[in-house]
Amino acid sequence: MAPPAISPTGGWIGTTIFVLVFLAALTVFGLRAGQLVTLLAKARREDRTDHLEERIGDFLLVVLGQSGVLRDPIPGLAHFFTFWGFIIIQFGLLNLILGAFNGSLPLIGHDHTFAALLDLFVLFVLVSLIVFAIRRGIVRPRQLSSRLHGPWDGFIILGLIFLVLLTLALVETFGFAASHGEEWSLIGSWLGPSFYGLGTATNVVLYRVFWWAHILTVLGFLVYLPGSKHLHLMATPFNVFFRNYGPRGALPLLENLEEREDYGVSKAEQFTWKQLLDGYACTECGRCNTVCPATNTGKPLLPKEIILGVKESLLDRRHEIVGEPNLFQKLPLADVRSNGHEEIQPLVGGVISKEALWACTTCGACMEICPVSIEHVPKIVDMRRSLVMEESDFPPEVTSLFNNIERNGNPWEISNDRRAEWAAGLGVPLMAENPDAEVLYWVGCMGSFDQRNRKVATALVKILKAARVNFAILGPEESCTGDPARRIGNEYLWQMMAQQNIEVLNSYGFNTAQTESETAHNGHGHNGQTTRPRTIITACPHCFNTIKNEYPQLGGHYEVIHHSVFIDRLIREGRLQLPAGFDQRKLTYHDPCYVGRYNGVYDEPRRVLTVLNSNGVTEMRRNRNKSFCCGGGGGRAWMEERLGKRVNQTRVNEALETEAEVLAAACPFCIMMFEDGVKGVEAEERLQVEDIAEIVARALEEAATPATAHAGQ
Amino acid sequence: MKIFVCVKQIPDPNTVESKLDPATKRLVRTGVSLVLDPGDETTIAAAIKLRDSLGNSELTAISMGPASAQEALRRALAMGVDRAILISDPALAGSDVLGTARTLAAALKRENPDLIFCSTESTDGYTGMVPGAIAEFLGLPQLTFAREITVEGSKAVIKRVTQTGYEVVESPLPAVVTIASGSFEAIYPTMKGIMSARKKPFSQLSLSDLGLESSQVGEAGAREQILSIGKAEARAAGQIIKDEGNAAEIIADFLQRHQLL
Numbered sequence: 018m019a020p021p022a023i024s025p026t027g028g029w030i031g032t033t034i035f036v037l038v039f040l041a042a043l044t045v046f047g048l049r050a051g052q053l054v055t056l057l058a059k060a061r062r063e064d065r066t067d068h069l070e071e072r073i074g075d076f077l078l079v080v081l082g083q084s085g086v087l088r089d090p091i092p093g094l095a096h097f098f099t100f101w102g103f104i105i106i107q108f109g110l111l112n113l114i115l116g117a118f119n120g121s122l123p124l125i126g127h128d129h130t131f132a133a134l135l136d137l138f139v140l141f142v143l144v145s146l147i148v149f150a151i152r153r154g155i156v157r158p159r160q161l162s163s164r165l166h167g168p169w170d171g172f173i174i175l176g177l178i179f180l181v182l183l184t185l186a187l188v189e190t191f192g193f194a195a196s197h198g199e200e201w202s203l204i205g206s207w208l209g210p211s212f213y214g215l216g217t218a219t220n221v222v223l224y225r226v227f228w229w230a231h232i233l234t235v236l237g238f239l240v241y242l243p244g245s246k247h248l249h250l251m252a253t254p255f256n257v258f259f260r261n262y263g264p265r266g267a268l269p270l271l272e273n274l275e276e277r278e279d280y281g282v283s284k285a286e287q288f289t290w291k292q293l294l295d296g297y298a299c300t301e302c303g304r305c306n307t308v309c310p311a312t313n314t315g316k317p318l319l320p321k322e323i324i325l326g327v328k329e330s331l332l333d334r335r336h337e338i339v340g341e342p343n344l345f346q347k348l349p350l351a352d353v354r355s356n357g358h359e360e361i362q363p364l365v366g367g368v369i370s371k372e373a374l375w376a377c378t379t380c381g382a383c384m385e386i387c388p389v390s391i392e393h394v395p396k397i398v399d400m401r402r403s404l405v406m407e408e409s410d411f412p413p414e415v416t417s418l419f420n421n422i423e424r425n426g427n428p429w430e431i432s433n434d435r436r437a438e439w440a441a442g443l444g445v446p447l448m449a450e451n452p453d454a455e456v457l458y459w460v461g462c463m464g465s466f467d468q469r470n471r472k473v474a475t476a477l478v479k480i481l482k483a484a485r486v487n488f489a490i491l492g493p494e495e496s497c498t499g500d501p502a503r504r505i506g507n508e509y510l511w512q513m514m515a516q517q518n519i520e521v522l523n524s525y526g527f528n529t530a531q532t533e534s535e536t537a538h539n540g541h542g543h544n545g546q547t548t549r550p551r552t553i554i555t556a557c558p559h560c561f562n563t564i565k566n567e568y569p570q571l572g573g574h575y576e577v578i579h580h581s582v583f584i585d586r587l588i589r590e591g592r593l594q595l596p597a598g599f600d601q602r603k604l605t606y607h608d609p610c611y612v613g614r615y616n617g618v619y620d621e622p623r624r625v626l627t628v629l630n631s632n633g634v635t636e637m638r639r640n641r642n643k644s645f646c647c648g649g650g651g652g653r654a655w656m657e658e659r660l661g662k663r664v665n666q667t668r669v670n671e672a673l674e675t676e677a678e679v680l681a682a683a684c685p686f687c688i689m690m691f692e693d694g695v696k697g698v699e700a701e702e703r704l705q706v707e708d709i710a711e712i713v714a715r716a717l718e719e720a721a722t723p724a725t726a727h728a729g730q
Numbered sequence: 731m732k733i734f735v736c737v738k739q740i741p742d743p744n745t746v747e748s749k750l751d752p753a754t755k756r757l758v759r760t761g762v763s764l765v766l767d768p769g770d771e772t773t774i775a776a777a778i779k780l781r782d783s784l785g786n787s788e789l790t791a792i793s794m795g796p797a798s799a800q801e802a803l804r805r806a807l808a809m810g811v812d813r814a815i816l817i818s819d820p821a822l823a824g825s826d827v828l829g830t831a832r833t834l835a836a837a838l839k840r841e842n843p844d845l846i847f848c849s850t851e852s853t854d855g856y857t858g859m860v861p862g863a864i865a866e867f868l869g870l871p872q873l874t875f876a877r878e879i880t881v882e883g884s885k886a887v888i889k890r891v892t893q894t895g896y897e898v899v900e901s902p903l904p905a906v907v908t909i910a911s912g913s914f915e916a917i918y919p920t921m922k923g924i925m926s927a928r929k930k931p932f933s934q935l936s937l938s939d940l941g942l943e944s945s946q947v948g949e950a951g952a953r954e955q956i957l958s959i960g961k962a963e964a965r966a967a968g969q970i971i972k973d974e975g976n977a978a979e980i981i982a983d984f985l986q987r988h989q990l991l
């Protein structure tokens with residue numbers, strides 16, 4: 018705690034003033050930040066303390082290692098150095114503050130290595146600042162524009178950081194000059210000597226002036242922060258720490274439907290604290306906008322504006338939420354809102370338009386790319402829930418979808434009794450006829466009723482038979498899983514369908530959390546001990562995801578596998594012999610959102626295709642976790658696409674860019690959307706849309722009849 | 731105001747293939763999935779809209795049918811109807827239009843309604859005669875084919891659908907009004923609606939509650955008799971016009987021949 022060479026405050030009067038100013042700034046900051054915390058405390062509860070060890074590990078990686086932003090290398094590196102520079106500069110600042118009390122930081126306070134490191138970072142940060150300024154002022158990526166904070170917030174922040182650094186450099190320069198090198202620093206040693214001519218007395222005054230300027234800028238920054246987008250500096254670490262560690266494909270369960278007061282979110286404070294923290298943590302980088310299929314095709318949805326809209330609405334309503342305004346709350350946070358409208362708008366249909374909510378395909382691309390783990394889709398669905406279940410306000414074509422699912426157990430006006438008709442003559446047993454089947458093939462509504470996808474179901478049956486899998490289907494005992502209803506916001510209908518299906522699946526002993534005595538069908542030749550968990554396979558990623566990740570919320574735990582994974586397994590176990598290099602057409606593969614991003618299945622389908630095709634898969638520009646949605650998710654397949662370009666055509670065009678002849682798909686909705694898209698861009702001659710199962714089944718068939726194997730080649 | 735809407739439960743027209751029982755010569759209504767008539771759903775929407783615009787009004791749904799018709803009335807309550815009445819009695823089985831209307835009229839009379847909504851016709855029987863018969867039994871004026879309805883003072887004013895547009899027709903209250911199909915969008919029930927439907931007043935009436943004799947209704951009171959039933963002629967195959975440069979002409983001719991142009 019060696020004293021500084023020159024006292025920056027010049028004695029106790031200066032130090033007292035400093036303490037008062039410092040405390041005042043801290044108080045204002047505390048009150049402003051306190052308002053933000055109070056708002057979170059008033060929000061809904063939610064437990065985010067599971068997986069503690071992983072949370073801590075990831076926290077270190079993402080916050081200290083900056084692994085999130087580094088995915089975009091140039092601005093990422095700039096951000097990396099700004100972040101670490103700031104941490105180091107905080108120590109420098111502390112050192113300067115201690116100077117007011119005639120002290121310094123132990124160990125590093127007078128250490129030249131630290132001083133040099135500090136200045137190196139100052140230089141790094143200055144370079145970074147230039148990169149940021151160029152990006153913001155000259156390149157101006159559209160995603161950086163901010164409705165909430167106006168164009169100036171970004172520049173004010175850059176300006177403040179610049180001022181902090183400038184004043185720091187000047188403090189060091191004149192500290193060096195005034196102390197003739199005793200107060201050593203890298204920058205000081207470069208610039209200081211040129212000011213020796215001013216005389217020590219003047220240099221001491223200038224040193225003190227810039228010390229004050231530096232301290233005041235820093236305090237100003239602190240006070241400005243809570244109302245700025247750079248609030249994320251404080252909120253991001255928490256947001257990363259508290260991010261979702263549950264299955265990604267599961268929407269939160271709406272509990273206690275019978276006795277709730279509200280169904281979904283129509284007011285900001287109905288979100289959980291974590292959903293609201295998302296708003297504080299948003300860095301407004303706009304990466305989510307750049308990947309959103311809705312934004313990219315001219316729909317009125319910008320995922321960033323959803324996050325900021327929730328934040329805006331929360332801050333707009335803070336007096337209503339916290340109660341009687343007192344001094345504490347009167348403190349302005351007004352700079353948060355720059356759009357100027359006076360009366361408070363409702364969250365849904367005001368700050369956030371209904372059209373924006375209906376445009377989302379729940380593809381998850383926004384959540385995948387967000388560097389600070391913000392959760393867009395649960396918020397969008399929460400607001401849809403309110404529209405559907407509280408207001409009965411949704412696109413009119415959805416009414417018949419809901420009625421049909423509820424009455425007929427499928428999305429169409431077809432009696433569910435006809436669910437197994439597609440399999441007539443294929444020799445497919447019903448579960449009721451073969452209750453000991455090892456594998457249940459969950460056909461789904463598309464595979465059961467849609468003409469195009471019945472072909473996929475038929476192909477999959479051929480594969481299962483070729484591999485001698487002991488399987489069965491449920492037929493009329495199977496109903497819609499409820500997935501489209503849930504994602505459109507009809508949680509009630511989803512729960513109804515899920516319960517019904519869980520009952521059926523449990524009755525055949527598929528529940529892995531169930532004991533033998535609980536299964537109703539154990540009379541069917543079960544000798545009382547075969548409790549080996551049995552597998553459900555399905556060609557529909559939406560059925561797959563909801564049964565696997567969401568049915569557990571209602572007690573249904575199953576081993577569910579997507580057919581692409583199952584086929585890959587059959588090949589690797591040697592149960593399925595495929596003629597290697599059979600199919601030489603150039604092909605590309607589209608990752609369905611609910612197989613890829615939501616469930617991490619990327620390699621298996623590619624492996625299957627590569628066995629068949631020695632040329633492998635020609636990847637589209639956006640592939641794997643960056644795959645671009647077909648436009649059919651989130652219930653969008655059941656709604657009209659009234660605005661902008663067509664999502665399916667946009668993706669089909671990407672497939673055409675690869676010059677592939679085949680667009681391999683692994684989802685009935687993707688197939689439907691793409692076939693439609695191929696027609697739309699008039700590429701029927703050039704591009705075929707085929708399910709993986711169809712490609713495999715054809716190979717099996719032709720391998721079995723070698724005479725014709727090369728006829729078509 | 732006391733507003734009523736007459737609704738009926740029918741075999742789901744979207745999934746159930748109508749079958750006639752050769753013995754009774756009537757529609758098979760058991761063992762099939764039953765729903766609130768989709769036409770009545772839109773009539774309920776019209777009635778709710780009027781109730782909400784008037785304020786201080788009560789909307790009651792009334793149905794005659796077997797016990798299962800409760801479900802249809804629950805749906806009506808979930809959509810936003812305030813109260814439901816089910817008239818159910820074994821003696822009512824086999825009622826024709828006359829018996830149905832007599833029963834409904836008797837129940838309505840006890841309630842002193844200001845306005846009674848019906849659909850123009852049901853989706854299963856579609857005789858379209860029940861509303862007129864109710865009006866007759868109650869001695870009330872009837873406004874038909876309404877696509878819009880308002881209440882001005884003590885009269886009801888409707889826009890009545892015609893072939894070329896609409897007529898504005900008014901009548902003093904009380905009155906019976908039938909809603910033209912396709913004029914309103916059915917309401918999909920909200921959760922509040924579904925939950926509160928369980929608690930809303932629901933009364934069930936039998937013949938004796940209405941002071942009717944079993945000889946006046948049901949099989950016994952039926953004046954209609956179904957003499958025979960037969961298959962409708964299969965629809966002739968349509969004509970496919972292949973465009974060889976003159977498709978527009980052929981289509982225009984066709985439309986003219988059928989006086990559609």
Ligand SMILES: Cc1cc2nc3c(=O)[nH]c(=O)nc-3n(C[C@H](O)[C@H](O)[C@H](O)COP(=O)(O)OP(=O)(O)OC[C@H]3O[C@@H](n4cnc5c(N)ncnc54)[C@H](O)[C@@H]3O)c2cc1C
Pocket residue numbers: 735736737738756759767769770792793794795822823824825826827828830834847848849850851852853854855856857858859860861952954955956
């Ligand atoms: C001999 C005979 C026996 C019959 N037996 C039976 C039987 O046992 N069970 C049976 O269900 N049908 C039976 N019917 C059919 C029955 O007569 C008609 O369903 C009934 O009269 C309604 O006629 P509709 O469907 O043509 O109604 P429409 O006149 O087309 O209906 C117009 C509107 O009137 C109202 N309405 C009609 N019926 C009712 C009702 N029941 N409750 C409330 N509002 C109503 C609704 O608003 C409806 O939209 C029988 C018919 C005959 C000829």
Ligand code: SF4
Pocket residue numbers: 305308309310311312318319320376377378379380381382383384393394
């Ligand atoms: S889930 Fe997909 S469609 Fe929805 S906001 Fe995110 S990126 Fe856009």
Ligand code: SF4
Pocket residue numbers: 298299300301302303304305306320321324386387388389390391
């Ligand atoms: S939500 Fe995430 S990706 Fe989108 S602007 Fe905010 S921080 Fe960036």
